[in-house]
Amino acid sequence: MSEQVFEPKIVGFLCNWCSYRAADLAGSARITHAPNVRIVRVMCSGRVDPSFVMKAFSLGADAVLIAGCHPGECHYIEQNYKAMRRFHMLRQTLKAMGVEEQRIQLVWASAAEGQQLAEAIDKMVDEVRQLGPLGWSGNWEENGERIQALEDIVKEHEQAMEVTA
Amino acid sequence: MAEKIGVYVCHCGSNIAGKVDVEEIAQWAGENLDDVAVSRDYKFMCSSLGQQMIEDDIKKEKLTRVVVGACSPHLHEKTFRRACSNAGMNPYLMDLTNIREHCSWVHKDRSLATEKARALISAAVQRVKHQEPLEPMYVDVNPATLVIGGGIAGLQATLELADAGYHVYLVERLPSIGGHMAQFDKTFPTLDCSACILTPKMSEAGQHENVTLLTYAELEEVSGSVGSFKVKIRQKSRCVDYDACTGCGICVEKCPRKVLDTEFEAGMGNRKAIYMPFPQAVPRVPVIDQDSCIWFERQKCRACEKLCPTDAIKFDQEDELIDIEVGNIIIATGWKPFDSKKIPQYGYGRLANVYTSMEFERLCNAAGPTNGKIVMRDGKTVPKSIAIVHCVGSRDDRHNPYCSGICCMAALKFGHLVLEKTDAEVYSFYIDMRTNQKNYEEFYQRLLGEGMRFVRGKVSEVTDAARMPTEQGKLIVQCEDTLIGRQQRYPVDMVILMGALEPQEDARELGLKCGISCSMEGWYTERHPKLDPVATMTDGVFVAGTCQGPKDIPASVAQGAAAAARVAGMITKGKVMIEPIVASINEQACSGCKICNNMCPYNAIEFIEETETSRVITALCKGCGTCVAACPAGVITGAHFNNKQIFAEIEGALWDALQPAAESSSQAETVPASAS
Incomplete structure (x- = not known):
């Protein structure tokens, strides 16, 4: 390799019914797109817990893609609206933490829209490439104490939730 | 370990x-x-x-x-x-x-x-x-089936299942089953009389012991899932006692109010305020159109009630909600014609002798308003030249990008009927001739031989503004003949616009009720475009005919039969497997905040007052996992996606x-x- 191009690592949460199938369709129609998105299948975009996104960032993802059925076309009637609400709040929160908006994107792709999904992925990869690495994982490694503190909070929470039978 | x-x-x-x-x-x-x-x-x-x-x-x-x-x-x-x-x-x-x-x-x-x-x-x-x-969980399959739409695809599905011995509820929005095919005169390429091949199927469905016919009815609500759907159907008020009516037709004959029939006659003819859409209608029970009936307008008349020999007219009849239980649903709701007024340069609605294809169907139909005589709007002049414009609203980025598939063949059929019935010259303005089914190309060759003229180009305008004496009083079709690369003007007497097939207005709404999705255009999405053309992403819901995309009669029939075969397979098997991908709540740790209760569109989460905790009703849960992500305490688990x-x-x-x-x-x- 002569030149080092930054290849962002993106985790994509795709819903089982529309966007995962759109990605399948992009495959069977051989619509080439950037190889940076690593797809995690969920049943519905409404399943995407904000902690999934945080987890991905903390483990070194440079960006996160959430894709679901178009509004009004959700396999589960209206759950993608819930995904949409969470997404906007999460993006707002992340923005406050200094994470650029392009690093978390929500895309609607119906099962017939392989082309559109491929285009959205290409666009996103380009945008994130411009931004450069997020580098959270590195920071987390350096701040071992902070991790410890966070893990303590989780433990405390778990203990508080425990109900003695 | x-x-x-x-x-x-x-x-x-x-x-x-x-x-x-x-x-x-x-x-x-x-x-x-x-x-x-x-x-x-x-x-x-x-x-x-x-x-x-x-x-x-x-x-x-x-x-x-x-x-x-x-x-x-x-x-x-x-x-x-x-x-x-x-x-x-x-x-x-x-x-x-x-x-x-x-x-x-x-x-x-x-x-x-x-x-x-x-x-x-x-x-x-x-x-x-x-x-x-x-x-995995297994549920029993209710052997009854709901078919929505009584067009040819729905009829075929109904009859296949009924003949196999299974009960079918056939729901049709209009007063009679038959669909668009009942409006046609001939079918391409065989030139079979459309009514002759359709009406036997209609009456068979009407009389079949395994078919419950619900016409003038619409789907209200669907709940449940594959194997056991609970369906609510709104039987709209006909103002006629279904069981008492003998279909003698005296009420229709005596009704003094005539209105334009925009449904069956496509605006080419009239009907009464109490009407049966066409003579072979199934069932033979008329309907009172409450928007035009004199009684509903100003509390006068009631002629039909007075003259009915069986006292079947019931002005106070109300809509009725019917609850049925079925194991599977077949959707065959068909299409609606493109509104040609959306292309003003073709003059439809402004220039009298510009017709839509559905209007022309009624015009050449022997049972239509002119008894099959091809005449212009004045009702007597036989046209000397007719232009047929293809791809009106199809293959057009401004309207519908897709090819409607059947218009080329319908245009050829029109050409044949005109040449058979009149001495008129027929011009077809096409972009590409698409005749790719069995015997279709042969039909095209036949029309070439019969003297139909073909001009390759997209019509830019239809106008009555004459530039030359020969154009006086004519409609002028302006088109670039792309084979010779020249703008041409064709003066004709009549223009037929081959409008696109479009999805039904409420396709999306119905799809939502049944839990299936539509493409961008509004056609229902099949499970797999090649290998699973009639199943949908929702188990137990199938699609057939043009509601899935434009197609001709043979393809609609094939899909109707295919959907029926799939349903019959489910019924024969008797049980259906349901993925165990459902949510469950650890009630020990649930704080009873109720946040998840409102997250579920299926009402699958109930709140138990005694324990003040929430619980998932497994049979109703579809496993989307939205509640799992919403639970602030993290005590909901989504099986297989935790x-x-x-x-x-x-x-x-x-x-x-x-x-x-x-x-x-x-x-x-x-x-x-x-x-x-």
Whole structure:
């Protein structure tokens, strides 16, 4: 390799019914797109817990893609609206933490829209490439104490939730 | 106890191996990923030999988990689950990760594709460790079926099932079944009389012991799922006692109010306020159109009531809600014609002798308003020349990008009917002639022989502004003849616009009720465009005919029969498997905040007052997982997609994220130990 191009690592949460199938369709129609998105299948975009996104960032993802059925076309009637609400709040929160908006994107792709999904992925990869690495994982490694503190909070929470039978 | 994982990476011939270094990945997984006991690559994993290999390994190596890197789970998840099952392993302890559709088929660079595949395999290996054995659930299939739409596709589906001995509820929005086919005069390319081949089917459905006909009725609500749907149907008030009416027709004859029939006659003829849409209507029970009836307008008349020999007229009849239970639903709601007024330069609605194709169908129909005489709007002049304009609203970015498929053939049929009935010259203005079904091209050749004229070009304008004496009093069709590359003006007497087929106005709404989705245009989406054309993403809901996309009568009939066959298969089997992917609440830890209660669109979460906790009603849960993500206490678990599994999958997918990019491609490293 002569030149080092930054290849962002993106985790994509795709819903089982529309966007995962759109990605399948992009495959069977051989619509080439950037190889940076690593797809995690969920049943519905409404399943995407904000902690999934945080987890991905903390483990070194440079960006996160959430894709679901178009509004009004959700396999589960209206759950993608819930995904949409969470997404906007999460993006707002992340923005406050200094994470650029392009690093978390929500895309609607119906099962017939392989082309559109491929285009959205290409666009996103380009945008994130411009931004450069997020580098959270590195920071987390350096701040071992902070991790410890966070893990303590989780433990405390778990203990508080425990109900003695 | 550490798991023993088997990793199987498929070459898929060269489909995967062409872009992904499968052998290297299999070796890497075996050497570097924790708990991987066996790691192999194979030419075709889905072949019986490939499956056998997995089965043998499970038995011999005592594998506890299996990861297959191959194609989409939508294609072969069942195959590999079955293989695991055969070897005595719970099928839900297998994960199929998609390195073909999502990887080898869509990426150009071999090393980048291999890296992605490696990450996906690593993700699956991490995930599979946390997968839990699940038992699929089975529910009984109610042998009754609901068919929505009484056009030819719905009729065919109804009759196939009824003849097989199963009960069918056929719901039709209009007063009679028959659909668009009942409006046609002839069908291409055989020139069969449309009514002659349709009405026997209509009356058979009307009289069949296994068919409950619900005309003038609409679907109100659907609940439940495959095997046992509960459906509410609104029987609109006909103002006529269905059982008392004998269909004698005196009421229709004596009704003093005439209105324009915009439905069956496409605005070409009139009907009464109490009417049967056409003489062969099934059922032969008229309907009072409450918007035009004099009684409903100003409380006068009631002529029909006075004259009815069986006292069947009931002005105070109200809409009725009918509850039925069915195991499967077939949607065959058809299409609606394009509104040609949307293209003002073609003059429809402004220039009298511009017709839509549905209007012309009625004009040439022997049972139509002119008894089949082709005359202009004045009712007597026989046209001397007719222009047929193709692709009106089809293949047009401003309206519908798709080809409506049937218009070329319908135009040829019109051409034949005009040439047969009149001495007029017929011009067809086409972009491309599309005659690609059995005997269609032959019909085109026949029309070429019969003297129909073909001009290749898209009509730019239809106008009555004459420029030359020969154009006086004519409609002028302006078109570039692209075969000679020249703008031409064609003066004609009559213009027929071959409007596009469009999805029904409320297709999306009905789809939502039944839980199926539409394409961007509004056609229902089938489960697979090639291999599963009548099933949908919702189990137990099937589509047939033009509601799925434009198609001709033979294709609609074929789909109707295909949908019926699928339903019959379900009924014969008697039981249907339901994926055990549902949510469950740890009631011990639930704080009773009720946040999840409102998250569920199926009302599958109930709040128990005594314990002040929420509980998932498993039978109603569809497994979307939205409540799982919403629970602030994290006490809802989504089976097969729980937090542990997804966190592990994310971790696996980012196994290389902590290392400098240059190293990761060449130097394999161990995956970080799984957290939590």
